[in-house]
Amino acid sequence: xxxxxxxxxxxxxxxxxxxxxxxxxxxxAGEIASHFDxxxxxxxxxxxxxxxxxxxxxxxxxxxxxxxxxxTVFHELMSWCxxxxxxxxx
Amino acid sequence: xxxxxxxxxxxxxxxxxxxxxxxxxxxxAGEIASHFDxxxxxxxxxxxxxxxxxxxxxxxxxxxxxxxxxxTVFHELMSWCxxxxxxxxx
DNA sequence: TAGATATTTAGACATTTATCTAAATTTCTA
DNA sequence: TAGAAATTTAGATAAATGTCTAAATATCTA
Numbered sequence: 538x539x540x541x542x543x544x545x546x547x548x549x550x551x552x553x554x555x556x557x558x559x560x561x562x563x564x565x566a567g568e569i570a571s572h573f574d575x576x577x578x579x580x581x582x583x584x585x586x587x588x589x590x591x592x593x594x595x596x597x598x599x600x601x602x603x604x605x606x607x608x609t610v611f612h613e614l615m616s617w618c619x620x621x622x623x624x625x626x627x
Numbered sequence: 628x629x630x631x632x633x634x635x636x637x638x639x640x641x642x643x644x645x646x647x648x649x650x651x652x653x654x655x656a657g658e659i660a661s662h663f664d665x666x667x668x669x670x671x672x673x674x675x676x677x678x679x680x681x682x683x684x685x686x687x688x689x690x691x692x693x694x695x696x697x698x699t700v701f702h703e704l705m706s707w708c709x710x711x712x713x714x715x716x717x
Numbered sequence: 718t719a720g721a722t723a724t725t726t727a728g729a730c731a732t733t734t735a736t737c738t739a740a741a742t743t744t745c746t747a
Numbered sequence: 748t749a750g751a752a753a754t755t756t757a758g759a760t761a762a763a764t765g766t767c768t769a770a771a772t773a774t775c776t777a
Contacts, residue, residue: 541640548638549765550631560711566724579766581725600723600774611711618708621650621701639735656754669736671755690744690753 540617543610546590551575552583556592556606563605630707633700636680641665642673646682646696653695 546552555569570580584604587593594607636642645659660670674694677683684697 544634544638544643548634551765553634556711567722570724575765576767577724578726578768582765585725597724597773602724606711608712611708615705615708615712618701618705621646621696622698622705641735657752660754665735666737667754668738668756672735675755687743687754692754 540610540613542590543592543614546586546592547614549583549586552587555580555583555587559593559604559606563603565601565603567601569604630700630703632680633682633704636676636682637704639673639676642677645670645673645677649683649694649696653693655691655693657691659694 551573554572558564558569558572566577566581566584569584570577573580584593584595588595591607591610593604596603596605641663644662648654648659648662656671656674657667659674660667663670674683674685678685681697681700683694686693686695
């Protein structure tokens with residue numbers, strides 16, 4: 538929701554790597570987990586935090602839950618950063 | 628140095644507020660501390676983390692140490708975010 | 718409906734982090 | 748050069764965080 542949740546979510550390297558995976562295509566929780574050396578409940582926890590920060594969306598289709606990027610907050614983060622790159626950037 | 632350090636630095640609200648203060652003008656450590664309810668050693672700790680992430684520069688002038696924004700990493704962060712906002716954004 | 722598969726929730730544990738107080742360092746000035 | 752002012756460093760502590768295993772939930776299929 539807030540930019541605070543977004544930055545907290547992005548402060549973990551595993552979560553940023555999950556986002557990078559989702560740049561290519563939507564993936565199921567299991568497919569995401571298969572890319573990491575940590576256990577599935579840990580990945581699930583990361584997905585929950587990313588979801589809470591509105592950085593990803595999820596959608597259940599049958600047995601699987603598909604995760605995909607939500608680009609809205611990335612735009613907001615760019616705007617936030619931009620205000621630091623120019624004088625008079627109030 | 629790395630984008631990892633930058634995101635970890637930005638994950639704390641106090642540190643983001645320090646950066647916001649520095650948008651206006653450079654400030655001494657003491658002036659920065661006066662804007663917060665936390666003790667000076669805590670502010671000094673935050674400044675150290677921001678410095679380590681190359682988000683700020685410091686310069687001693689006599690008794691005071693002046694802190695100012697370093698915009699380089701903000702540009703890098705914008706680029707990083709941008710890759711998530713477009714398809715084919717590899 | 719019973720069992721298999723996909724995923725999350727719950728609870729424990731070790732590490733990291735933000736804060737504090739006290740002490741050390743650096744620089745200025747009387 | 749002694750003392751004051753600005754800031755950091757050191758060490759302690761409580762809270763937050765990432766990970767794990769075990770159990771629960773949801774869905775599909777034979």
